[in-house]
Amino acid sequence: MVDQNTPPSPPAPLTVGVDGSLAAARRTVLREIEALLTRASESEAVELMGALFDARRVMVLGAGRSKLAVDAFAMRLMHLGLEAHVASDVTCPAITGGDLLVACSGSGHTPTVVQRAEAARRAGARIAAVTANLDSPLARLADIRVHLGEYSQDFEPDASKQFVGTLFEQGALVFFDCLILAVQRTHDVDPAEMYARHTNLE
Numbered sequence: 001m002v003d004q005n006t007p008p009s010p011p012a013p014l015t016v017g018v019d020g021s022l023a024a025a026r027r028t029v030l031r032e033i034e035a036l037l038t039r040a041s042e043s044e045a046v047e048l049m050g051a052l053f054d055a056r057r058v059m060v061l062g063a064g065r066s067k068l069a070v071d072a073f074a075m076r077l078m079h080l081g082l083e084a085h086v087a088s089d090v091t092c093p094a095i096t097g098g099d100l101l102v103a104c105s106g107s108g109h110t111p112t113v114v115q116r117a118e119a120a121r122r123a124g125a126r127i128a129a130v131t132a133n134l135d136s137p138l139a140r141l142a143d144i145r146v147h148l149g150e151y152s153q154d155f156e157p158d159a160s161k162q163f164v165g166t167l168f169e170q171g172a173l174v175f176f177d178c179l180i181l182a183v184q185r186t187h188d189v190d191p192a193e194m195y196a197r198h199t200n201l202e
Contacts, residue, residue: 016032028161029170030154036171037178039155045175048102048128049183051144052082055100055126063112065169067131070104070130073176079194080183087116097124104114105129106148106168108136117141130175132168148172 010151052058058077062070067088077084087094087101095101101120105113108131117127121141129142132149139145150167152159160167 016096022133027155028153031035032160032162032167033170033174035155036148036167037149037175039145040148040150040171040175044144045179045182047144049145049179049186051100051126051128052077052102052183053156055082056094057085057093058099058100058102059085059087059092059095059114059120059125060102060104061113063110066104066106066172069169069173069176070102071175073102073139073180076176077178078125078198080180080187080189081197095120095123095125099123099125100128101125102130103138103142104131104172105136105138106132106150106165106172108133108138110138114138114141115144130172148175 058074060070060074060077061069071086074084074086087095097121101117103112103113103117106121108114108129117129117138118141120127126140126144128144128146129138130146130148131139132147133139134145134147148168150158150160150171154163184191184194
């Protein structure tokens with residue numbers, strides 16, 4: 001989570017083995033992602049999966065690197081056959097009742113994300129918040145909350161060795177991909193049908 005009022009701490013020193021600094025960094029990153037995802041709630045994920053299929057349309061919302069993660073999620077939702085839109089795209093239609101907004105923000109305080117979630121609430125849409133901070137304006141707006149808390153490789157809360165916010169952004173991307181794979185399996189989705197929906201304008 002990014003606190004704009006406090007300068008970030010320098011990265012903690014890595015224990016470098018005989019295989020070098022990159023290998024040491026790789027181990028740290030992968031173990032931290034594993035620590036985050038193993039603490040993610042199965043029931044929260046299942047609730048989000050149900051909401052995706054209950055919704056008439058799905059809009060996704062994020063900023064910065066969180067936006068990259070949730071935009072990738074929208075692409076895979078399209079591959080599943082759902083109507084999915086990126087909220088910041090000029091082609092995104094008006095959100096209304098029956099729609100679901102999936103908003104992704106580690107801090108839950110990102111101004112543009114919170115403001116657009118408020119607009120979605122006023123329009124009657126449901127809101128799912130994927131966040132590291134359940135005590136935040138975004139989480140309080142949400143009907144569905146998915147908590148992706150940051151942990152060190154030793155499962156110590158809020159003790160990632162990576163630059164501020166990095167672990168949440170990595171975790172969100174992998175969480176969304178895990179969600180897609182879970183949907184493929186539970187709904188017996190044909191990968192050939194998903195592939196047939198992939199853009200042919202690349």
